[in-house]
Amino acid sequence: MPLRLRLEASLREPDGRWRLAAEEGHHLMVRRCASGDRVEGLLPGYRVELRLERRGDVWYGWEESRRSDRGSPVRLTLLAGVLKEDAWDALLRMATEVGVSRVIPLLCVRSVPRLGGERLSARRERWRRIVGEATKQCGAPEPPEIAPPRSVEELEEGALPPDRFAAFLSGDARPLPGEVFGDEVALAIGPEGDFSPEEGEALRRKAFLPISLGGRVLRAPTAAAVGCAWFTVFHEGGAP
Numbered sequence: 411m412p413l414r415l416r417l418e419a420s421l422r423e424p425d426g427r428w429r430l431a432a433e434e435g436h437h438l439m440v441r442r443c444a445s446g447d448r449v450e451g452l453l454p455g456y457r458v459e460l461r462l463e464r465r466g467d468v469w470y471g472w473e474e475s476r477r478s479d480r481g482s483p484v485r486l487t488l489l490a491g492v493l494k495e496d497a498w499d500a501l502l503r504m505a506t507e508v509g510v511s512r513v514i515p516l517l518c519v520r521s522v523p524r525l526g527g528e529r530l531s532a533r534r535e536r537w538r539r540i541v542g543e544a545t546k547q548c549g550a551p552e553p554p555e556i557a558p559p560r561s562v563e564e565l566e567e568g569a570l571p572p573d574r575f576a577a578f579l580s581g582d583a584r585p586l587p588g589e590v591f592g593d594e595v596a597l598a599i600g601p602e603g604d605f606s607p608e609e610g611e612a613l614r615r616k617a618f619l620p621i622s623l624g625g626r627v628l629r630a631p632t633a634a635a636v637g638c639a640w641f642t643v644f645h646e647g648g649a650p
Contacts, residue, residue, distance in 0.1 A: 491601030
């Protein structure tokens with residue numbers, strides 16, 4: 411697997427080389443890279459092959475080629491009940507790996523963290539770092555957008571994709587393979603303990619179809635990964 415860098419914070423100079431951001435330079439030092447090594451740079455819509463050059467504490471990348479990569483063929487919005495820090499971090503990493511385009515954190519009745527003020531700002535910055543690092547692991551050209559947290563009632567229907575699904579533990583949930591959807595999809599996953607009955611009704615009013623992720627009760631990060639992966643694989647023609 412090639413070593414990957416994100417290039418948004420790096421500067422492309424007039425001679426075509428990239429002056430790599432200090433954070434990426436530190437990453438190269440940790441990985442014991444040297445001048446002449448080749449790495450892959452990630453930009454929204456592109457993968458860039460770079461040849462490294464180190465000058466003192468500054469790292470450069472000479473662009474040798476680039477190719478288009480538009481990412482997942484389905485634009486998938488994940489609406490997820492906010493979880494405790496470790497579980498939420500895992501959810502963000504797995505969502506990035508399976509091709510989610512946008513994450514909307516939901517402040518649910520059963521969500522344990524209570525976010526607000528400076529703590530929320532710090533956590534959102536941490537979330538952006540996590541999804542950025544996850545793209546380096548999986549090779550996604552662009553990290554998912556992370557929207558400001560909101561409650562289920564605060565969701566604006568006009569800003570959501572037309573095809574909407576919500577994973578419920580209730581008996582009226584339909585099995586996934588029976589559904590048909592387009593290339594813009596929203597999937598809602600509740601916190602540990604599921605959505606409250608009131609939140610479930612609010613999602614139904616907002617045209618979310620109840621679906622089942624199988625007969626086992628999954629942890630929330632697992633449910634998010636399973637549900638999101640099913641939609642991306644289905645759209646690529648891999649579902650039965």
